[in-house]
Amino acid sequence: MALYDNKYWLLSHIRNSFISTDDTGMCELIMAGEEGVRKHLKQSLDLYPDDEDSEDEDDLSHESYDLQLDTDFPIRYRSNTAARLEKLEQVRKKTSRMKHVKWETNNSELSQEQVDDLFVRKEPVVSEVKQSLFSKTFKQYRMMPSNPFIEFAKFDGSGQVNLQTKKYRIFLTMLPEHQRNYPMNICCIGSAKVSELIGLILLKCSTMYEDYHWKPVTTYGLYITEEDGEVDRDLPCLDARENISKFGFHCLGLVEHTDPTKYVSFDTSESVIIMRSPFNTSDKKSKDISKSDQEKQITTDLHLMDVHKRAMEAPLYKSYKVYMITKMRAKTEIHLGISGEKIEIDPVQKNSKFVLVKQKPINHDMDMIAWCETVDVKSNRTIFRIIYSQNFGSSSAPESVSTFSPTLQTSASFKSYDFEAEHETAEEIVYKISLILELRSSDTRKEYLAAQERRYYKKKALI
Structure with a gap:
């Protein structure tokens, strides 16, 4: 406890213990003054003072060797007065760029012409809606009659990727001689029937030959044709109810029938379609046909159907x-x-x-x-x-x-x-x-x- 009697030790202890917690810096300022008194007393008691002692060591004598002061030491914050003065300076700069105008009521009334000149009325600009050429054409020809064969467009095989298609060369026998010699190339899907192929052909013909009057699908038939366009008259037309992929012919002829299709019924609840050949137009039968003639006609037609069936099945393996x-x-x-x-x-x-x-x-x-x-x-x-x-x-x-x-x-x-x-x-x-x-x-x-x-x-x- 003898150390407490030394006033210089007490000053050093207070300096090293409490100065680091003083944010205001007043304690450090007071303690620095005591260090000058201590130095004076030391010089008066020393009989042989050393002149070579550096002043730096004396200046650092009041500092503590345990506390290292560096740049991370907390800095004093700005006071509220400085922050308030800075805000006032910013407001003054903003107000310097403003111009205040005093609004005063004008006692003199303006005429209507002057008012109209001051406040000119602007007409609203209406933007014109642009239309494409397709929209104009569609509106122009909206009331035109539709194609009666448009329903057969779904059987068109051109452009199909994952479906099996069949290609045919169709000779149009009802057209003039200078047009019938050039066949029409038709591509249809493999699942189409003969009647649907006829409808697709008529759809193509209605767009290419608009002057010709095209009749319904049941009026036409497809016949086996040679490559030069000659229709085989010995064989009947293809059955309209059969699938077109069943037949292995690529050259066919579209023939217009003069007589409608006739149906003959038997007692066995089976019906046979008898279609009169469109080429034999010279022999016209009377309406009153005897039963024997009808039986002969039926036998002949059945024989032709058998020959036709065998001819259709000939290319099959x-x-x-x-x-x-x-x-x-x-x-x-x-x-x-x-x-x-x-x-x-x-x-x-x-x-x-x-x-x-x-x-x-x-x-x-x-x-x-x-x-x-x-x-x-x-x-x-x-x-x-x-x-x-x-x-x-x-x-x-x-x-x-x-x-x-x-x-x-x-x-x-x-x-x-x-x-x-x-x-x-x-x-x-x-x-x-x-x-x-x-x-x-x-x-x-x-x-x-x-x-x-x-x-x-x-x-x-x-x-």
């Missing part, structure tokens, strides 16, 4: 199980596949190891086939022959694949295959191939018929 006769007169069981595009010969696989002739599969394009005919008729079997040519295209199997290649005696460019099957199967195959060849009329067939004709005249000349 069908496989037959027949026997192929090789050069050594051996018989090999095969599957004969016939379609409108090609003929396939596929041997039947057998497990027997002792096979005299090993037959490999062969494909021939239908354009290579020249003729098909019946060669021999036996008691229970019929032999028929398919004649083909290798000058037009190439088959999928080489000539050396088969161990037999009998050459046709009439021409070195034609070869043939001989097959044996039952009577009904052979007749169906011959009729199917002959009908396909007649519809396609390939160059191979034309060359074969020309060679046969030359051979006939050559024999006749020798006789």
Whole structure:
């Protein structure tokens, strides 16, 4: 406790303990004065003062070595008076830019003309609504009659992406001669019926040939047509209720019917549609027809329908199980596949190891086939022959694949295959191939018929 008797220690203790908490700085100012008294007393008691002592050490003697004063030491905040003076200065600058005008009432009244000159009335500007050319055209022709065939526009296949489409060349037989020779290209969806395809054709025709008067859809029919525009008059028109994808013809003719469609009913609750041919317009029957004539007419029409059905199904693929006769007169069981595009010969696989002739599969394009005919008729079997040519295209199997290649005696460019099957199967195959060849009329067939004709005249000349 003896240290408390030293007044200088007490001053140092107060300085180091309380000055750091004095925000006003008054305590530090008072303590700094005591330091001068202490220095004076020390110099008076020291007999040999040191002149070399730096003044800096004396100046820092009143400071504490435990407290390090730096830039982070809290700074005194501004007083409220300074902040208020700054706000007053800002208000004065704003008011200096304002101009005060005193409003005084004018005792002299102005005339109406002066008032109108001072306050001129402005007319409101009405912005004109712009219309596109399509809107003007639509309003102009709004009362025009609609196309009666517009409902068939949904069957148009042009522009379709994910739907199966079919393309046809349509010959318009009712137009003048200089227009009917140029076919119209029509693309429809594969699920459309024949009547819907006719409606789509009439929709296209109504926009291209506006001068012609087009009748309803039931008045027209589609017929099989050659590539040159000649309509096949031997076959009836396509059934309007059938799907168009069922028929494999790409050239069709649109024919206008003169007589309406007739329906004949039988006792078996079945109805048959009989449509009179539009080409035989010369023979007109009287209204009073006897029953015998009606039965004959019905029989003839049914026969025509059967022929028409077989002609429509001819291009469809069908496989037959027949026997192929090789050069050594051996018989090999095969599957004969016939379609409108090609003929396939596929041997039947057998497990027997002792096979005299090993037959490999062969494909021939239908354009290579020249003729098909019946060669021999036996008691229970019929032999028929398919004649083909290798000058037009190439088959999928080489000539050396088969161990037999009998050459046709009439021409070195034609070869043939001989097959044996039952009577009904052979007749169906011959009729199917002959009908396909007649519809396609390939160059191979034309060359074969020309060679046969030359051979006939050559024999006749020798006789």
